[in-house]
Each structure stands twice: as C-alpha cells, then as structure tokens.
Amino acid sequence: MKFRDRTILVTGASRGIGAAIAKAFAAEGGLVFVNYRSSTAAAQAVVEACQAAGGQAVAIAADVTVPGEVEAMVARVAEEAGRLDVVVNNAFAPYVFDPDNRARFWETPWASYQAQIDGAVKATYTVCQAALPLMRQRGRGAIVNMATDLVARPSIAYHDYTTAKAALIGFSRNLATELGPLGIRVNCVAPGLVWPTDASGKTREAVKDQLIAQTPLGRIATPEDVTGPVLFLASDWSGFVTGQTLHVDGGLVMA
C-alpha cells in the first residue's frame, strides 16, 4: 500500500490510460481525485472501480484548460483531503491517431498546433499553478506529465500532437529545475502506442505489426503497462529522480 494516506489527482481519468492510472493508485491505497471534463458516467465507473480496488476515489469535473475550473477543483481537493501529494497530468486535447488519414505538415493549420499546445502545455501549466501552493506548503510532491515516445522517435508524423508533447517535456524539465529546491519532483512518462484506447482505435493492424516488429519486448503497450512507471515516479521510490522522461514502449526508443 504505497499510497495509503496520499492524495492523487489524475486529470483526464474517465477513460483509457488516465482511468488505468487512477485505479492503480487506488489499488495502492490512495485517495484519488478522478478528473474528467464531460463523461460523468464514465468517471463514476472509474470511481467505483477505484473503490473496488481498495482505495478511495472522488470524481471531479473540470476543463483543465480553464483556470477557474481548475482552481475550483484544487480548492475542493484541499477541502476534502487537506493535502495533495501527486498530480498526474494525463488529459490532452481530443486527438485521433489515424496513420492512414493523418494531416501532413502542409495540411496542418496553426490552429491545430495551438489546440494541442493548449491541451498539453496550457492544461498542465494551469493545473500545476493551482496545485503548487498545496505542495509548496508541505515542501513535497510529485508531478507526472504524460508525454509520448513519438517525441524521441516520430514513427508517424503527428505534427501538432507530438510538437505539443515535446514542448511539455521541455516545460517539465524547467519546472523540475524550479521546484527541486522546494522538494517537488517533476517527471514525464512517454508511452508508445497504447492499445486499446479510444484515441488509438483507428490504428490498423499493419501499423501495429510494424511497431511490434521493431519493439524488443514484442508487443504494443496496454494502459496497465503505463501505470507502473507513473506510480514509480509518483512514489518516494523515485525520490532522487526529477526532470526525466521515462519511455514505456517495450524498448522501441532507448534513450
């Protein structure tokens, strides 16, 4: 029970990787705030799964790109838990990974980049700004930001998405530098293709086979594969690790 008496906020936790992360924290005894934007029913299902797993969970709606909503969310965390140990910035702007019909660079308007940067960097920025006072007061905390291994190896050029995640890694390293002296760690987890999730539903078998062929561990990641590294970076087992990006892609990227 590594996270007993710990409070964890997971953004975008009503489905996919975020839901898996929330459940994993709950299974380790944590009190998990399951953030979602609109899928109330799905979030409630995650809460129930968390409770079934042995932890406590609260569904909490907020659009993480809207400061007012984020502040209200963190205020509720402070009120209900009185502390915040871990933030997992998992939410991202809607995106469909479709290798067959992706937008090429000359088809990608700046607005698409902006939308992804808002979804990845602005959302993380907004959540961190709101959550930091709680962490600074106690001089401890861990922030885990979800990136992608596409930054290190753009097997398929998802320009807007990957550029935004690259910015998120840079953002995280700077934040790690700023917050290290205050006892707060910031790291990234960079999965490869994770299947099945809503976003990866359009990725065809041929593409998966191609990735699998180049992956030392010989398969595609599942949402559960991602949870271990996130929990590790959120726990004091990684107490001397900050500013890192941990690739979770079966060895496709080695850095």
Next chain:
Amino acid sequence: MIERAGHLPGLAAAEVAWLQLDFAAWGESVQVSMPVLTEEQARALAAHIRENARAYLKTLPVAQIVTTIDKAIARLLDRDDPWRRKAEAILPIVTGYDRETVRLGLSGYLRTFRAPQLQRFLAEDFVNPGILDVFQPAMKGGFSRAHGPELLLHIWAGNVPGLSLWSLISGLLVKAGTVGKVASGEPLLAGWFSQILAEIDPKLGECLAIVWWKGGDTESDEVWLNEADTIVAYGGNEALAAIRERVPVTTRFLPHGHKIGFGLVSRAALDTRKAGPLTRLVAHDVMRYEQQGCYSPQMLFVERGGKVSPREFAELVSGELARFARTHPRRALSVAEAAGVAAWRAAEEMRAFDGGGRAVLGDAGDPWSVVCVEASEALAPSGLNRTLKIVAVDSLDAVVPLVAPFRAFLQSAAVAAAPEELFRVAALLGEAGVTRICAFGRMTAPEAGWHNDGRFNLLDLVTITEIEQAAELAAEGFAAYVD
C-alpha cells in the same frame, strides 16, 4: 565500549570512585566512567594543580605553550591519529550528532587553535603578548606584566563537541592552573585533550585537571568554587545565578549565559540567483549542532521587496533542511527535546489558524520545522533541533526594536547585506547588544580570536602588575652602581 572521562594528575584511578553514564546513538552504545572525587581528593587535586602550575606552567614562555597546544591540536586534526579516531568513533554516540557533523565540526573548530591562530588570539587581547612572560615597558611609563590566576575553574555546559577547548586553551595561554568540570552531554574531549598535552609535555599535564560532579552536588560545588581564584561558567541564567550565589566575593566570576542567535537578510541578497545558495548556508547554520550552540540561529528576519519574498525564502530554507535531513540526519531527541519541538510547532500551528499570514511549512513528522510570519515579531527562542522562525520585515532597521529588549541574550547575528548596509545595521545591532556579526554559513564557526560575548577572553582572566615609573626611578637610587 567503555571510556573513562577526566584527567586527574596525582590521583591513581584505583583510588577514585567512578560513576557510569550510558550513551547510545546510531545503533551503538558506549559507557563513560565519570570520576566522583571525595572532598579530600578534590582538595588534594586542587593543591596539586596549583603547585605544579606555580612551579612549571608559570615559568613557560607563552610561545612554548602555543607550540605545545599546536602539537596537541595537530594530533586531533590528523585523521589517522588514534586520539582523533577515538573522537570520531565515540563522540557521535555520546552527543548523538551524526558522524559527518562531528568530523567536519571538529576539523573546522580545531583549525582555529593552531599556532598562527593562537598567536592571533593572543594579539587580539595583548598588544605585546610578551607581557605574559616578563615585565614589558608600558606606554604611560613604568612596566607591566600580566598574570593568569593560579587556579582557574571552568564549568562547561552543553553537548557541542569540543566547545570546552575554547576556554581551556584560553586559560593555558595565560598560564593558569586549570580545572575543568565537563558537562554530562559531552564529557570526553576536554579530558582527551589534556591527556594529549600530558603525552607531549608530561609536566604540563600536571598543571591541569578535568573533573566532574553531579548537578546538585552542592558539596563538590562548594569545594571547587572555594578553591578557584577565577571561575568561567557556561549555562542557563538560572544555573549561573545558583553558582554565583556560592562564589566567594573575592573570586572573579565570568558567566556566559544562554544566547539566541539570529540572522538578517537584506533584499539585496534576495534575487533569484543569490537566494538559493544563501538558503543553503542558512540551513547549514540551523542544522549544525542542532542549534545547541549559543551562536546558532533561532530566528531569521527577511526583508520584503526582493525578487524572492520572505515566504519563498522560507520554503527554500525548508527545502534545504529536508536535504540536510538526509545527509546529516538529526540526532535522536530525548523525550523532553521531542516534546519541546512538538510544542513549539503545535503552538505555531494554532496561531496559524488565526490567520495573520503565518505558515507552518512541511509535515509535523519532519525532523525539521520552518515557520514563516508576515507580521513583525520580537526575537524569541525556537524549539531548537532544527526549528526556525522566519519573520518578514519591511527593512532591516525594523529588526533593531525587535531584538533590543533582549540584550542579555544577544551575541551572534548573521547579516546578508551589501557593505554599506552591513556597516549601518552592524552599528545598530551593536548598540542593541549584539557582539558578533558574521556571515551565514559561519554562525557555528566563530573565527580564531573572536571575543566570546564581546569580552576580552584572555584579558578578563589576568591581573596586571604594574611597576610604576616612580618605583623604577627610585630603584635607580638603590643600585650598587649609583654615583
């Protein structure tokens, strides 16, 4: 492990009763045998020291004493020397300070007692240290010579390793027959040092003794307080007052009471580049010896208006203390000490509920505690053992009225400010009673030759014998060669 405290020239160990004190820390334990002298033995020891000092120590040139002390210190600085190895092995268990703190603290401290530093120390108090050897011409005419007491008694307190050496060495430099009463918190180093001196110069070893008696043992108190010509005593004001009551009126009594160190940080030091390293130095001063020294900081006044706010500065100090908790773990606290820390923190948390911009940082279970206060607050002791209050002020001048009412407790203040402000603030602090202005990171390491509590530590021990000019001239009239 059994270790024997004290240094008792002229008394055989078998004749003496020994009381065993048990110490344990860091998973090890050590038993220290403390000498318990009868009244008769104490009087005999006093006479032995007095006679030997008169016959030998008083005849040594001060330069030779410096050389001998230098040799002894060199042995304690040499990490391969058996005495040093013993000190590094046992002092962490006895005092509870972690090994690195003891090792670094010892080296840093002992360095201030090598020959050049001792010469500086002498020069601080005597224009011509030769005045300790022979009559020297005086500026006003005539000749002067300084004499240390025949029997100087030190009563030490606290558990900072080697703190006793400071006054012990002062006494030797003025050729005083010396008896030191060790504190139960650190009963060993003074005895070891005396034994090293005795190994180097056996006759000098006969001129000093290290003793102990139980607190409240008024009979022993009585004997020693009456035997001594001069008494240097450390401790709390109550303990000192109790001693003073029983000191004969003709005996010189030099008390060093408890002090509250503090620090001032000017906004000039509070930009985003300088603040970080400065907080590390602050945390170092707080961590070193768990604020058990008179010079340790218990409160910090941080000026508003810098790029880094007092609150941010407090968070950074707390972060640095978190790191020191790993590299230099806090010693295990006694029940009373732990209760003191918890009570201090709980009281601050209660006041934080009332608002007023008070923040208690970290978790209650942390082995350190930093409180940040936005309203101005007067100097007050912290809970010790890595507890610090940081008070925001509008200017460093505003600190003076916050500390001035506590003149008796003022001694060391660290100041981080530009030169002009340093001197201006130092003048104000000096008027208020502060006697030592130092840099952060150096609070627990006073420089060689410092004036403890603003006093002349050697000069206070001596009496000056003057040959008046008229006596000298008159003597000419009685010379055989007079015409």
